[in-house]
Amino acid sequence: MTAAPVHLLGERLMLDPAGALWWPARRLLAIADLHLEKGSALAARGSLVPPYDSRATLERLTRLVRLYRPERLLLLGDSFHDPKGAARLGAAEREALAALSRLTAITWLAGNHDPGTAEEVHEPPLTFRHVPRGETGEVAGHLHPKAAVTVRGAWVARPCFVADSRRVLLPAFGAYTGGLDVRDPAIRSLFPRGARVFLLGKDRLFSFPLAAAAPLSEPAAKAMSGA
Amino acid sequence: MPEPIPAPPDLAPLPAPLAAWFARRGWQPHPHQRAVLAAARAGRSALLLAPTGAGKTLAGFLPTLADLAETPRPGLHTLYVSPLKALAADIARNLERPIAEAGLAITLDVRTGDTDQASRRRQREAPPNILLTTPESLALLLSFPDSARLFADLRTVVVDEIHALAGTKRGDQLALCLARLGTLAPGAVRIGLSATAPWPDHLAAFLSADGRGTGVERIAAPPGAAPAIEIRLPEGPLPWSGHMGLMAAEAIYRLIRAHRSTIVFVNTRAQAELVFAALWRLNDDALPIALHHGSLARDQRLKVEAAMARGELRAVVATSSLDLGIDWGEVDLVVQVGAPKGVSRLLQRIGRANHRWDEPSRAVLVPANRFELLECLCALDGVREGALDGDPSPPGGLDVLAQHVMGTVCAGPIHPDELYAEVTRAAPYRDLARRDFDDVVRFVEDGGYALSAYERYRRLFRDAEGRLHLADERAARRWRLNIGTIVEAPLLKVKLGRGFGGATLGEIEEYFVSLLNPGDTFLFAGRLLRFDRLRETVVECSPAHGDDPKVPAYAGGRLPLTTYLADRVRALLQDRRRWQGLPADVAEWLELQRRRSRLPGPADLLVETFPRGGRWFLVAYCFEGRNAHQTLGMLLTRRMERAGFRPLGFVATDYVLAVWSAAEPRDVARLFDEEMLGEDLEEWMAESSLLKRTFRHVAVIAGLVERNHLGGAKTGRQVTVNTDLIYDVLRKYEPDHVLLRATRADAARGLVDVGRVALMLRRARGRIVHMALSRVSPLAVPVLLEVGKEHVATGEGQDALLAEAEAAQLLAEARGEADPPAVTPPPLRAERPVHPVHRANVARDRKRRPGGIALGTQGRATLRTIRSRRQASLPLPE
Structure with a gap:
């Protein structure tokens, strides 16, 4: 696992290929959109997908916390897929969360899916929040950025970070979280002067200009935006 | 093959109105038609194997017409199941005539996906005597609580084109429905109609009430006249490689001109587009020549079929979309461009010409390269010898079984023991282990996970006697919306012009569109189009002029060579x-191979290695078909990587696999060890996009994810999850889950074809002949010419591709060629009522892309490659 450095308002941040942001100077680890208990939320609607998503997500999270040993773990909202998600969490997963909180101080930011203990966290010069507002110095989640590239006629799509000199968008971390094309105006409009995308790989990140991303072509997204 | 059975005339007398109808037309029922009638009257099921034009349909319906002529009565008497909606409708029209002309009081109706709600309701309330339907519509009918009443008086089930259904997932579904009908109407006889098929026993089992062929009489119509087939070759040397066969365009055009009506069969949609374009370039006489393939808009296809039926077309260029179906009496020539891939398939296609079975069908084969010529010759020999090929049916899919279990419970409570006994009477499931059945039932109940987290979301519950009940009526409605075993690739509509006014030309793989930039031109629906933009699910195009278009290629479009033909x-x-x-140049080529290296033997596996252009090549003459070779290539490069040979890529054809590497591959026999199918296969399966696609199909069919939602999208909440993510999680936490078992079973065949790789490796054990050569061998030339044209893959997977893309991007940036920054975006919206990710996910699961499959040669073929070459007829070897 090789993390890639980016600089935001003079601060050096490390982007981890697992989808986490590490701020060495403050020993702070930020992770977005865990969407815990998405599986059971789908099951309640009759789609009995494997019930292991929370376990998978928490295992990956625990591995990162053991690796970086952060003083602070910031979960940037939508940590649970819905407000009742926490109540559905299984015993083993509750224990995993408890174990995590013994390793580090967890701050749960509010998302649009779940309540949190804070709307945003100011850690000058940076601000951590769920929904990006277009302010300088913010680190946010919410949008689940995902990018595709084509090479030799093959097509590869991955969740990704999007970063310019003013802000960083984190990929969604949850095992069942999907992605939004970085070419979507919702993401692109945050980066009027262009940005770099960092696609998550097994051992490292792969970096491209935002403008070089191929369409993820999830066209129905646009079809439904008027609804 | 059973001999034709002349029926004793007294056993099968026709009732007076029917006999009079035959007499008025000056006809006599054929002996095989009488034999079917006699069997049905005696309460026995019958499988009729007959060539095209032998009056199969009438044979199938004769027992019904006779019975209802003698004893007219209301109620559903006969159910007819066809693989094609269009065929069901066509048969209905053909039946109406004898019914009307013989003055019979028989009602009939069609029920398919196209039937409107009002007609469907009417059919259930007051069923016709004869109902013509498809496997999907039958499954739907059987899921209603009133199905027992509807089918109680059923006397006959006619299954048409049974050879095209058996061995497929639709066939599995139909077999399960037949087993259900066996319970609801145990007295009904079954009549199966089939083209002459290589596995009559399998078809009889498929048709039979016990899944083992018991009580099914085999009836064979006399074979039709032997087809007259010839091979056309371009003048001059036969090409070494390429599959399009465009050099033969002029010869094909002359053939079309010399015949009344011709079907030009090709192997892929891309080839159809190119051949069609080439023919129209030559079409100075403005002959009506049409195009027919599965991507074209339905209206478009129906128009072509109608024009064909009216005898208005001189030729139609078609893919397998016309292999089956409606009979066109006018067609007097079939041209097969490219390799036939199988003897049975060739016969099926040839049979589309001339539907009078006592006259020979005329066909011309046009091989596109040397190996295809060999294949054509062998297929011809096979046809002459009356050989048939094709694989026996694999066991039924567990995903289809899951769909059926849910459908059966939708109709009413049932005990698992009872249901198990019933499904094992379906041929594909006759050896189904109780454990697999129980796992499928558990999957339907609550997902069947070891972690029983979904107790409260159960779809089924069990009563005190252990019978399965539906927990929630909404689940039945959702199931009915998602029925069927055909999972379509994500497709986008292709429209000419902007907005709502544009004409829809057809549908195209989403994946192909993602490779297009605005302004790129491509051939589609016989036109040259310019890609303007993607709007919602619509690819907006305008007419274009110019050269060098891309051609939509479809990775799964090519059928692999059959084992039988490969052996020949x-x-x-x-x-x-x-x-x-x-031809002299081909014989010389083989002779040269014999002297320089050696020829692949009937039982060994020839592997050549040689250096060329600073790399080492390894060429294996496996003859197992392109799909199996692709899989073998993925596995072999992994092993070569570990052995330190540094493989760089590979290319697979139907005949050989070629791998190139930086270091010389040594100890070749060890490379081909069967252990390849252990860990290497598991590792590859974890990230293979083919496996993920296979899993997605299984997940959709089994009902794990839905293709259609019950108003789910309205809430704006994410209601689906990408099946790739499910695949990863399930593999990690429950690798033996029933859906993963179903996925592995599917991977043994089809696009992955692991089964064929396994058989080949086992057969080749101890028989690998390694020729270490100093330079390229003559037989290796064709595959080396495919390098750079065909999809080149390395075993390393997607991260290696990403690294390559990143390096290319860096280089472009260093040269100052990188893309300019994105255009000024619209201002950021302050509020976002619907979460964009949710919209995207809803959209994505509806429109999943098949990740990472590359375009083949076809993608870059150009019209310039069409040259007018003189063609000559080849004298066939005796």
Whole structure:
């Protein structure tokens, strides 16, 4: 696992290929959109997908916390897929969360899916929040950025970070979280002067200009935006 | 094959109105038609194997017409199941005539996906005597609580084109429905109609009430006249590689001109577009020549079929979309461009010409390259010898079973023991283990996970006697919306012009569109189009002019070579006496191979290694078909990587696999060890996009994810999850889950074809002949010419591709060629009522892309490659 450095308002941040942001100077680890208990939320609607998503997500999270040993773990909202998600969490997963909180101080930011203990966290010069507002110095989640590239006629799509000199968008971390094309105006409009995308790989990140991303072509997204 | 059975006339007398109808037309029922009638009257089921034009349909319906002529009565008497909606409608029209002309009081109706709600309701309330339907519509009918009443008086089930259904997932579904009908209407006889097929026992089992062929009479119509087939070759040397066969366009055009009506069969949609374009370039006489393939808009296809039926077309260029179906009496020639891939398939296609079974069908084969010529010759020999090929049916899919279990419970409570006994009467499931059945039932109940987290979301519950009940009526409605075993690739509509006014030309793989930039031109629906933009699910295009278009290619479009035909090609390679009949340049090519290296033997596996252009090549003559070779290539490069040979890429054709590497591959026999199918296969399966696609199909069919939602999208909440993510999680936490078992079973065949790789490796054990050569061998030339044209893959997977893309991007940036920053975006919206990710996910699961499959040669073929070459007829070797 090789993390890639980016600089935001003079601060050096490390982007981890697992989808986490590490701020060495403050020993702070930020992770977005865990969407815990998405599986059971789908099951309640009759789609009995494997019930292991929370376990998978928490295992990956625990591995990162053991690796970086952060003083602070910031979960940037939508940590649970819905407000009742926490109540559905299984015993083993509750224990995993408890174990995590013994390793580090967890701050749960509010998302649009779940309540949190804070709307945003100011850690000058940076601000951590769920929904990006277009302010300088913010680190946010919410949008689940995902990018595709084509090479030799093959097509590869991955969740990704999007970063310019003013802000960083984190990929969604949850095992069942999907992605939004970085070419979507919702993401692109945050980066009027262009940005770099960092696609998550097994051992490292792969970096491209935002403008070089191929369409993820999830066209129905646009079809439904008027609804 | 059973002999034609002349029916004793007294056993099958026709009722007076029918006899009079035959007499008025000056007809006599054929002996095989009488035999079917006699069997049905005696309460026995019958399987009729007959060539096209032998009056199969009438044979199938004769028992019904006779019974209802003698004893007219209301109620559903006969159910007819066809693989094609269009065929069901066509048969209905053909039946109406004898019914009307013989003055019979028989009602009939069609029920398919196209039937409107009002007609459907009417059919259930007051069923016609004869209902013509498809496997999907039958499954739907059987899921209603009133199905027991509807089918109680059923006397006959007619299954048409049974050879095209058996062995497929639709066939599995139909077999399960037949087993259900066996419970609801145990007295009904079954009549199966099939083209002459290689596995009559399998078809009889498929049709039978016990899944083992018991009580099914085999009836064979006399074979039709032997087809008259010839091979056309371009003048001059036969090409080494390429599959399009465009050099033959002029010869094909002359054939079309000399015949009344011709079907030009090709192997892929891309080839159809190119051949069609080439023919129209030559079409100075403005002959009505049409195009027919599965991507074209339905209206478009129906128009072509109607024009064909009216005898208005001189030719239609078609893919397998016209292999089955409606009979066109006017067609007097079939042209097969490219390799036929199988003897049975060739016969099926040839049979589309001339539907009078006592006259020979005329066909011309046009091989596109040397190996295809060998294949054509062998297929011809096979046809002459009356050989048939094709694989026996694999066991039924567990995903289809899951769909059926849910459908059966939708109709009413049932005990698992009872249901198990019933489904094992369906041929594909006759050896179904109780454990697999129980796992499928558990999957339907609550997902069947070891972690029983979904107790409260159960779809089924069990009563005190252990019978399965539906927990929630909404689940039944959702199931009915998602029925069926055909999972379509994500497709986008292709429209000419902007907005709502544009004409829809057809549908195209989303994946192909993602490779297009605005302004790129491509061939589609016989036109040259310019890609303007993607709007919602619509690819907006405008007419274009110019050269060098891309052609939509479809990775799964090519059928692999059958084992039977491959064996014949090997035998031909070994038999030098038969080379005399080959064109001189081809015979010389084989002779040169014999001297420089050696020829692949019938039982060994020839592997050549040689250096060329600073790399080492390894060429394996496996003859197992392109799909199996692709899989073998993925596995072999992994092993070569570990062995330190540094493989760089590979290319697979139907005949050979070629791998190139930086270091010389040594100890070749060890590379081909069967252990490849252990860990290497598991590792590859974890990230293979083919496996993920296979899993997605299984997940959709089994009902794990839905293709259609019950108003789910309205809430704006994410209601689906990408099946790739489910695949990863399930593999990690429950690798033996029933859906993963179903996925592995599917991977044994089809696009992955692991089964064929396994058989080949086992057969080749101890028989690998390694020729270490100093330079390229003659037989390796064709595959080396495919390098750079065909999809080149390395075993390393997607991260390696990403690294390559990143390096290319860096280089472009260093040269100052990188893309300019994105255009000024619209201002950021302050509020976002619907989460964009949710919209995207809803959209994505509806429109999943098949990740990472590359375009083949076809993608870059150009119209410039069409050259007018003189063609000559090849004298066939005796």
